[in-house]
Amino acid sequence: MNCKNCGSTKTIKKGKVNGQQRYLCKDCCKTFIDNDNFTNMRNKKHIIAFAMDLYFEGMSVRKIERQIQYLFKIKVSPVSIYKWITKYSTLTKQYTDTLKADLGEKWHVDETVIKIKGKQKWFWEIIDEKTRFMVAEHLSKSRTIKDSKILFKDARNRCIKKPRIVYADGCFAYRKGFNLYFGDCGRYSKLIQNVGINARPHQNMIERLHGTLKDMIRARRGMDQMDKTEVMLDGWFVYYNFLRPHSSLGGKTPAEAAGIKLNLENRWESLIDLATKWKNIKSRNFN
Numbered sequence: 001m002n003c004k005n006c007g008s009t010k011t012i013k014k015g016k017v018n019g020q021q022r023y024l025c026k027d028c029c030k031t032f033i034d035n036d037n038f039t040n041m042r043n044k045k046h047i048i049a050f051a052m053d054l055y056f057e058g059m060s061v062r063k064i065e066r067q068i069q070y071l072f073k074i075k076v077s078p079v080s081i082y083k084w085i086t087k088y089s090t091l092t093k094q095y096t097d098t099l100k101a102d103l104g105e106k107w108h109v110d111e112t113v114i115k116i117k118g119k120q121k122w123f124w125e126i127i128d129e130k131t132r133f134m135v136a137e138h139l140s141k142s143r144t145i146k147d148s149k150i151l152f153k154d155a156r157n158r159c160i161k162k163p164r165i166v167y168a169d170g171c172f173a174y175r176k177g178f179n180l181y182f183g184d185c186g187r188y189s190k191l192i193q194n195v196g197i198n199a200r201p202h203q204n205m206i207e208r209l210h211g212t213l214k215d216m217i218r219a220r221r222g223m224d225q226m227d228k229t230e231v232m233l234d235g236w237f238v239y240y241n242f243l244r245p246h247s248s249l250g251g252k253t254p255a256e257a258a259g260i261k262l263n264l265e266n267r268w269e270s271l272i273d274l275a276t277k278w279k280n281i282k283s284r285n286f287n
Ligand SMILES: [Zn+2]
Pocket: 003, 004, 005, 006, 007, 008, 025, 026, 027, 028, 029, 030
């Protein structure tokens, strides 16, 4: 029996819980139960994965609750569904942030206003034109140089090679952030600002992304009082890059197009399994 937490084979039987065999892992010193659930979760993997999928497609938690009851004949509370979404959005974002993306030469950076619980926020993102990979995203109250630095720093950490050109609008905040993380190396990368809509043939690529994001936020307005917006955006970022097939990429996900090879046959289920192993191996190595 391989350890559910770290994948080790050094496991021994350690009694039973509700008729199910429990094991102890001699490598990570954690116990686990031989069933098809994520570690320490009461519900089946596929139900949690199903809820995650519907959530990031824009369905409200109340509707997800009803779908689960209808299809799987079990009752789960909205609070539980929120806990799954929060827990696994955070975990999969942490894990996927460690993966490097092989991106194209032209990136687009942009920012848009979104309304969250009646308050105006700025959503920033960088998109790679070739793979549609969202290289970085950031949420802020205002548009400052500090925000642009956070955005470009994340992008720098994620990419294998720098882009040739980054297109941006005229927002003053971009130049400093760009120069700090992409301005070295004999000016390999260039920031082109404010060249007008006609000079940015892929403007609608950005608009489509903003549209998808706003649809998702609008779909649950007034219902999802417990939403933690940053966590939700983390999950959406993972969903967009790693799980959502893109028609202009021939049905591939942006991550696949960017050379990130994960075997995600069971989508959220596979990704959560990978992220769980990654986290447990990391914490074992620190101890
Ligand atoms: Zn283990």
